[in-house]
Amino acid sequence: MGVLESKVLKGFVRVCDDGWNQGWHERNGGNLTYRMTKEEVEECKAEFTYDKPWVNMGVKAENLAGEYFMSTGTGKYFRNMSLAPEENICILEINEAGDSYRIVWGLVNGGGPTSEFPSHFLNHSVKVAETNGAARVIYHAHPTNIIAMTFVLPLTDSAFSKVLWQSMTECPVVFPKGVGVVEWMIPGGAEIALKTSELMKKYDAVVWAHHGLFVMGNDFDSAFGLMHTVEKSAEIYVRMLSMGMPMLQTIPEERLADVAEAYGGKLAEDLL
């Protein structure tokens, strides 16, 4: 079977389509990376070529040496991914030092992986270590409401976590660890990658002020689901503030931990 027929490519492209349909990916906004399993690499390997140059990433993660990643291309539009995956997506091999990649499949008309690959790469590194290899997906999108919130709330992990937990009852269950917040920074380099991956040691979702959201998942469903849940909660909060009426009640702060516990989770109560 070739890459285009593989289940993994279909799952990858489905996230892109779903994210586009949610309105999270204007122009080339957002990016997605997936760490392939050994079996998936074997299945696709016949189509790989090893003649492209190694590209240094400016960041390093030894625990990802020799891994293969599927990545959206830089400047490519999510709305086009499913129409021509071979033009918009690539597969990368990581070198033995864990500091460079080379393209082994895709981007047939030229280009490179997402400009946020350093952030994706370091986030993968943190999550692979944390989950003993279970984590496979890093997803970055530009959802409107979570971005809007970064103009009116203090840019702290606790302010965002508390508001998101209190705006929709499922939230303490879906992300009991809360969310991290990175102040406004220049995107696309090692500096924001290091900052984000530090927060990923504590959280599974990190807000980039005035920019968007990064999430992790063990699979496509959990990564997409986390993005969707955070943004839905943000939307409820923004709509509530937009109604022009005083807030009469909310989910009691002292019961948030009970919601998480009811579903077997443990709320990061230090954020309250």
Ligand code: 13P
């Ligand atoms: P890329 O097109 O390089 O993936 O960049 C889009 C983006 O969202 C940058 O943060």
Ligand code: ZN
């Ligand atoms: Zn972005």
